[in-house]
Amino acid sequence: MPSQGPLIPRRRLGAELRRLREAAGLHLEHAAAHLECSTSKVSRLETGQGIPKTRDIRDLLGLYGLTDQRAQDRLLRLAGDGRRQAWWQDLNDALTSNLDQYISLESEASLQRDFSISYIYGLLQTERYARALLRSIAPHERESIVEDRVGLRMKRQQEFGARTDLPRLDIILDEATLHRRVGDAGVMRDQLESLLAVNETTGRRLRVFPFSAQPDMGAQCSFVIFTFDSDYDRNAVHIELPGGDRWLEVESDIERYTLFFQALAGKSLSEDDTDALIKKIMANNQ
Known part of the structure; x- marks a missing residue:
């Protein structure tokens, strides 16, 4: 593509x-x-x-x-x-459907609000976790393609961190993402440990939607809300579905998913309680 x-x-x-x-x-x-x-x-x-x-x-x-x-x-x-050529132009073989548009928005959005139910959000994944995840969800893919996709994910993190406009990340992870084994125990330990640094990073916020929370309408799929400060840009929602991702750009849809996210946030643990839960899970898995 x-x-x-x-x-x-x-x-x-x-x-x-x-x-x-x-x-x-x-x-x-x-x-x-x-x-x-x-x-x-x-x-x-x-x-x-x-x-x-x-x-x-x-x-x-x-x-x-x-x-x-x-x-x-x-x-x-x-x-x-x-x-102009996008920085990911040379990694076309690693691009999956919709990823070109996704990275374009990720590279420019002033705020990303993400809710993840299956695995750790891509911009927070360690390299070992990303490799194990991509191998698991695409077991028949060539090793070279898997490595290209891992490299692309790491490059996305690098480019995002290098932005001078201080983009904000507001991440809610379903508690299941912390327990679901991706790779071996060492991979999970390193991934969970890396999450503890998120709330210490300027402009980044990580919370967990716990098992103890009541069911919520918004907790049915993973989604990202891309928000822009400029009036010239259109906000967007990316929804991750097994049968194919969806993009929404109608203002009423943006508002609806914003309300979903706010409701999930209201039922999620605080940043301190999120860090405490991650430490507890790490201690129990030693």
Whole structure:
């Protein structure tokens, strides 16, 4: 599956192009005729799905009557950013369905809220845990592909940690993820120990949804809510399902899953009690 470059700059550019077109009182057909292309191409540009070419963007800005040079330069920079090679471009063989979009959002979101029911959240996994997990869920996959996917997961953690805009992580793990054996006892011990550092890291919060909690509507599947500070970006929910992942971007769906997460958080252990539970599980498994 080929990477198509950073998604967020393309979405920001597309939102601006649509706003400018509508402000000029023009329809997709007018823009398509001006570029001598199909309306679907213009639509893909406005939704961030198309790869923006500088000449096309200049032509559209001229058609829409944008004369402010600084505004033009900003939009052309977004077009350039939308064409640049993603850092994960060289690991295409390791990309699974939807992962290109997932990493794009992960690389730009100001806040990620995750609820995990099956295994430790990817950005918190140790390398040994990730390797054992990927081998377990894809037992027939070539070893080279497994190693590429482990490398990609570790690179995601590195890139996320290197961001200068201090993105926030708010993670809720179902208690089952702490007990479910992935790899051998040593793998689990190291993974649980690494979780104890999460709540000591600025911008990161880890809580556990305990077995003692009452059942909750939101606890039926793993999901991530990607939230952006910019008004130009669309928030999104990624839902992990055995039959294929789902993406939601309608505002009402975002609000619904935000309420799910808040309800789960209300039933979860505090950070201190979460750390105490992890230490207890480690002590019992010695």
